[in-house]
Amino acid sequence: MTLTLRINPIACTGHGACAEVAPELIEADEWGYPVMNPGPVPAGLEREARKAVATCPALALKLQRDGNLSATENLRRN
Amino acid sequence: MARPATARSRRGGDSPRVLPPVPGVTEDLRAHYSRNGPARYRGPALLRAVREAGLTGRGGAAFPAHVKLAAVARANGRKVVVANGAEGEPASAKDAALLYHAPHLVLDGLQLAVEAVGATEAYLYTDIRHADMVDRALAQRTDDIPVQVVEAPPRFLSGQETALASRVSGGLALPTFSSSRISEHGVHGMPTLVQNVETLAHLALIARRGPGWFRQKGTPAEPGTTLVTINADGRRLVREVELGARLADVITDGAAVLIGGYHGTWLPMTTALTLTLDNQALSGHRAALGAGVLAVLPHSACGLIETARVARYLAAESAGQCGPCLNGLPRIAAAMAELAGPRPRRGTVQAVERWAGLVTGRGACHHPDGTSRLIRSALTVFGAELSRHADGRCSAATDRPVLPLPSAQALPLTDEDWL
Amino acid sequence: MTDSTAFWYASRATGVVALVLLTVVFAIGITINRQARVPGLPRFAVTDLHRNLSLLTVTFLCTHVLTAVLDTYVSITPVAIVVPFASGYERFWLGLGAIAFDVMVAIIATSLLRGRLNRAAWRAIHLTAYLCWPIAFLHGLYASGDLRRGPLLAIALGCALVVAAAVTWRLASAARRPPRAGRVAAGLAAAEHRPRPAGTGQAARGPRR
Numbered sequence: 170m171t172l173t174l175r176i177n178p179i180a181c182t183g184h185g186a187c188a189e190v191a192p193e194l195i196e197a198d199e200w201g202y203p204v205m206n207p208g209p210v211p212a213g214l215e216r217e218a219r220k221a222v223a224t225c226p227a228l229a230l231k232l233q234r235d236g237n238l239s240a241t242e243n244l245r246r247n
Numbered sequence: 248m249a250r251p252a253t254a255r256s257r258r259g260g261d262s263p264r265v266l267p268p269v270p271g272v273t274e275d276l277r278a279h280y281s282r283n284g285p286a287r288y289r290g291p292a293l294l295r296a297v298r299e300a301g302l303t304g305r306g307g308a309a310f311p312a313h314v315k316l317a318a319v320a321r322a323n324g325r326k327v328v329v330a331n332g333a334e335g336e337p338a339s340a341k342d343a344a345l346l347y348h349a350p351h352l353v354l355d356g357l358q359l360a361v362e363a364v365g366a367t368e369a370y371l372y373t374d375i376r377h378a379d380m381v382d383r384a385l386a387q388r389t390d391d392i393p394v395q396v397v398e399a400p401p402r403f404l405s406g407q408e409t410a411l412a413s414r415v416s417g418g419l420a421l422p423t424f425s426s427s428r429i430s431e432h433g434v435h436g437m438p439t440l441v442q443n444v445e446t447l448a449h450l451a452l453i454a455r456r457g458p459g460w461f462r463q464k465g466t467p468a469e470p471g472t473t474l475v476t477i478n479a480d481g482r483r484l485v486r487e488v489e490l491g492a493r494l495a496d497v498i499t500d501g502a503a504v505l506i507g508g509y510h511g512t513w514l515p516m517t518t519a520l521t522l523t524l525d526n527q528a529l530s531g532h533r534a535a536l537g538a539g540v541l542a543v544l545p546h547s548a549c550g551l552i553e554t555a556r557v558a559r560y561l562a563a564e565s566a567g568q569c570g571p572c573l574n575g576l577p578r579i580a581a582a583m584a585e586l587a588g589p590r591p592r593r594g595t596v597q598a599v600e601r602w603a604g605l606v607t608g609r610g611a612c613h614h615p616d617g618t619s620r621l622i623r624s625a626l627t628v629f630g631a632e633l634s635r636h637a638d639g640r641c642s643a644a645t646d647r648p649v650l651p652l653p654s655a656q657a658l659p660l661t662d663e664d665w666l
Numbered sequence: 667m668t669d670s671t672a673f674w675y676a677s678r679a680t681g682v683v684a685l686v687l688l689t690v691v692f693a694i695g696i697t698i699n700r701q702a703r704v705p706g707l708p709r710f711a712v713t714d715l716h717r718n719l720s721l722l723t724v725t726f727l728c729t730h731v732l733t734a735v736l737d738t739y740v741s742i743t744p745v746a747i748v749v750p751f752a753s754g755y756e757r758f759w760l761g762l763g764a765i766a767f768d769v770m771v772a773i774i775a776t777s778l779l780r781g782r783l784n785r786a787a788w789r790a791i792h793l794t795a796y797l798c799w800p801i802a803f804l805h806g807l808y809a810s811g812d813l814r815r816g817p818l819l820a821i822a823l824g825c826a827l828v829v830a831a832a833v834t835w836r837l838a839s840a841a842r843r844p845p846r847a848g849r850v851a852a853g854l855a856a857a858e859h860r861p862r863p864a865g866t867g868q869a870a871r872g873p874r875r
Contacts, residue, residue, distance in 0.1 A: 178569035178611045179424045180785060184701050190710035198605055202570035207608070224710040226698045228785045231426070559854070567850040577850075577857035584858070661847045 171209035173233045174218050180229035190224050191217040251344040253485045263487040264464075264472050265448040267349050273380070276387040279351035286359060286454040293363045293454050294320060300458035301470045302450060306331055306406065306443030307508075307538040309469075309526060312450065315440055318430035319364040322438035326366040329415055329434065330357045332373035332444040333399035333406035336508045337560075337651045338540045341474035342444050344485040346377050349448060350384035354394065356447025359454050361392050364440055369394045370415050373444075374401060400665055401657065403509070403564035407612050408441050410566075419665040421566045422612040443538075445474055465490035469525045475539035478651060491525045494541075502642075503544040503628055505650070507537030509557050510617025512624040513550065516543075533624070542650055549643035551632050553650045554625040555580070555587035561618045563658045566665075572615040575606035579622060589639045596626060596633065673737035678812055680730035682821065685806045685813075687723040689825040691716060692799050696832040700839060717777075724774055731767060756809050763805035769798040799829055 174194060183201035194210065194217055195203045210218045210232075222230040253270050267274040267282065274282065288296040298313035319326055330353060334342040345353055354371075361369050369392045371381060381396055397415050399405040405420040412433040414420035425432065433439025442450070449471060453461050462470040469490040477484045477497060488497060498504055504519045506512055512534035514522075522528050526535050544550050562576035582599045585591040603622050606615035626633070632642055659665060694716045697704060704712050731747050742760065746753035748768055751761035776783055776791045803826065807813050813822040844852050 175426075177424045177785075178571070178609060179422075181570060182701065183570045184698070184709060186709035186713050189708045198571065200570055200574040202574075202609070204605075204609070220710070222781070224713045226713055228780060228788060231781075233426075562854055562857075563850060565850050567846050567853075573849060573853055577853040580854065581857035658851065659847055660851055662845065664847060 171235055172215055172218060173209050174205055174221065175231045175233050176203060176205065177229045177231070180227045181225075182227050182229075184226055186224045186226065187221040187230060191221040194218055195221060250347055251340040251485055252483065253344055253348065264452055265345060265349060265352060265445065265474065266485075266487045270348075273347060273384075274349050274351060276351050276384075279349070279355075283352065283355075283452065284455055286355065286451070288454045288457065289359065290363055293359060293450075296453050296458050297450060300453045300461040301468075302446065302453060302461065303469065304443055305445035305449065305473055305538070307510075309536070312442065312446055315430060315442065316360065316364055318428070319366070319438050319440040322430065324437065325368070326364055326438045326440070327368045327370065327415075327434045328357060328361045328364065328366045328440045328442070329370040329372055329397075329411060330354075330394075330444050330447050331406055331411055331441055332371060332377065333411065334374065334538075335399075335401075335403045335406045336538060336540055337403075337653060338478050338483070338505075338508055338542050339476045339538050340483055341476050341485045341539055342373075343377060345444055345448055345474065346373065346380055350381060351388070352448040352451045353444045354384060354388060354390070355454075356442075356444075356449075356451035357394060358390050358392065359451060360440060360442060360447060366440065367392065368434075368437075370397050370434070371395070371444075372397045372399050372406075372411055372415060374399050398666075401653065402659060402665060403561065404566060404612065404614060407614075409612065411441060412439060414666075419662055421568065421665055422614075424611040466525050466527070468527055473524075473536070473539055475524065475536075475541055477541050477543075479541075479543040480545075483651065488524055491523050491528075494522050494524055495520045497524070498541060498543055500545075501543035502546045502548070503550055505540070505542040505544070505621075506534045508540035509561060509621060509650075510613070511535070511537050511540065512620060513544075513554070513628040514624075515628055533620075544649060546642070547644035548649045549587070549632060549641050550625060550629040551583070551636065552587040552641070552643055553648070554621065554629070555583040556648060556652060557650055558583040558618065558622060560652050561614070561621075565614060566612075569610040569615075571606045571609040575602045575615060576618055578602055579606075579618065583622065583625075586633065586636065589636060589641070591636060599626065671737075671739065673733040674739045677730050677733040677737060678810060680726045680733065681806060682812065682818060684723055684726040684730050685802060685825060686821065687719060687726060688799060688802060689828050691720045691723055692795065693828050693832045694719065695795065696836050699836065720774065720777075724770065727767065727770065759805055759809040762801050763809060766798050766802035766805055769794050769801070773798070796833070803829075 181202060185197050185201050187203055188195045188197040193214055195205050198204050218232055222232050250271060253266055262268065294313060294316055297316060302312040303309040304312055332342045332346055357369055357371065371394050373381060373396065375398045378396060378398065385394055399414065400420050402420060404410050404422060405414065407422050408429055409423040410420045412429055413423055415434045429439050429441060431438055465471045472487050472489050474485055474487050475497065477486060479498060479501065486497065498519065501516050503513050503515050506514060506529065514532055514534060518532060522532065524536060529535055544553060558580040562580040565572050565576050567573045579599055579602050582595050585595050599622060603619035607619045608616060635641060694712060698712060698716060703709070734742050735744050735747065740755040742753045742755055746760060747764060750764040751757050753760045772791050773795055776788050780788055807822060812818050
């Protein structure tokens with residue numbers, strides 16, 4: 170089972186709590202918005218990922234389980 | 248509405264398909280039926296025919312049409328089809344040309360798609376300038392499902408799929424973010440099929456002539472013909488070409504060519520003239536046809552100046568919903584403006600490269616990605632020009648702008664501009 | 667002192683504590699919304715504090731409500747906790763308390779189920795906190811005379827001041843903030859007038875969305 174951290178870029182306001190609570194997963198860019206590695210959450214960092222999701226005041230993060238998202242994402246974002 | 252200019256190739260055997268044979272005239276319903284005849288493949292047979300024909304979307308993404316059709320056909324409940332004629336690209340005129348010259352082919356395609364997926368609602372989403380034209384064509388018809396014409400605002404993003412769904416649902420034409428696809432939740436939350444008007448026109452012809460006929464032109468991987476908009480010598484011309492045709496047959500002279508519109512890629516003319524108009528060939532040079540926009544940069548113009556103008560336009564057309572796009576694109580545009588001028592400060596190119604990488608993939612839509620693609624290709628192709636500017640020189644012989652853009656007054660300032 | 671009196675005093679005491687805690691939770695909520703920092707605390711600690719203090723508030727609130735019911739000095743039925751204006755004693759002011767209680771339960775419940783809820787729905791319910799505090803405050807002020815006398819009056823006024831300041835801060839920011847369409851134009855204008863060399867050094871925080 171793979172978990173992927175997904176962000177809703179419209180909901181995100183650049184609060185930055187996620188990057189502080191899960192620095193191994195999320196980094197804040199020069200404007201305060203989160204930069205994440207694409208792909209699944211590395212083993213052992215699931216707890217950090219859940220903390221990041223819980224701490225976001227804008228509810229902009231989601232942890233998605235499994236699934237081939239790339240086809241969906243491509244179809245979605247055109 | 249001014250008639251978009253279309254051209255016929257003089258090189259042999261190039262009879263058009265979606266564009267009617269007589270240029271400059273609107274094909275009315277009678278002329279349309281007399282040229283094209285009635286549809287033979289309908290419903291499930293049409294779905295099969297579209298799959299066999301290998302029709303891909305002509306709106307820019309080149310996504311297989313049969314996959315979208317099948318997805319919506321499979322869905323439960325009430326469904327919707329939207330014909331996308333928004334054409335937000337300033338340099339593109341093919342959708343306008345189609346709606347002007349062959350509206351009934353588009354409207355037939357819309358009805359056929361509605362029937363094939365089992366939809367109960369049909370919309371045509373297009374710029375207000377074409378509304379009269381479309382209304383006149385609709386008045387001649389007696390379709391099973393009435394078509395509701397929805398006005399698309401003159402925004403670059405208005406044709407984006409989720410922005411379209413938002414607008415047709417009654418809101419602003421702003422992209423949305425959702426974990427479900429538009430084929431599951433689109434207009435008013437219903438499964439929605441969105442197809443470019445040109446795609447529907449090809450579909451309407453496939454419904455009459457079949458997949459074998461469709462594949463007689465084009466390449467095996469990319470069959471059929473496609474409409475391209477050629478911006479060259481101060482004119483804009485729409486032509487129907489075979490996929491896989493030589494670019495050299497369509498464009499002859501210039502310093503560089505922009506392929507794929509303002510989210511596309513610059514290529515040096517010497518390279519471009521060796522290529523063919525199909526994504527397989529173009530992808531080798533990190534380019535793609537997109538919605539078929541070709542724009543020539545003449546020798547007397549400067550690629551950096553033109554790209555900077557487009558960059559500013561793209562920044563102003565951001566929906567402003569996602570931090571990276573809202574913050575990154577204006578900075579990229581300002582830096583490009585500096586590179587377009589004499590003796591830009593050191594580190595500017597690196598800053599642009601960094602920001603272009605920073606915004607890619609981090610928005611709810613592909614606006615930042617496409618903008619980055621354009622900018623990066625400009626920095627690559629116009630490397631020599633960058634050196635010239637560093638020395639205070641420039642290739643531009645005149646002030647006259649080349650790439651078409653709306654005036655500064657047309658920039659969006661309030662929510663009204665997104666309706 | 668009888669059991670009854672003990673319950674009555676406990677109810678009044680926990681009521682005051684709940685109001686003070688609610689005030690602090692409210693102020694922290696506004697601070698989070700404004701993306702302001704609390705000195706010495708990382709941002710995730712502020713969101714944690716907001717969550718933990720709100721749960722503590724609920725604990726005091728439940729004790730306040732339970733002891734009020736258990737006390738026999740005045741008649742307050744369990745029904746009157748959730749159904750407004752259903753008690754014999756101080757029908758109106760206690761009714762306000764019931765309303766505030768219901769709103770708080772909704773806010774807490776939706777926040778505990780955040781992940782499963784539609785964002786817009788969660789936010790809409792969370793915004794009812796702006797109603798919850800004043801209703802709870804009026805209930806506190808008039809359901810008994812406690813908050814209108816002595817040191818408790820000072821505490822009540824202090825809470826009111828904190829909330830007034832927080833709300834003013836929130837409204838002022840909202841008034842200053844350009845609407846979405848204007849933000850893009852503002853960003854473009856700002857980028858074009860930027861004096862600092864492009865890309866060198868740490869750029870300032872960009873325009874907030």
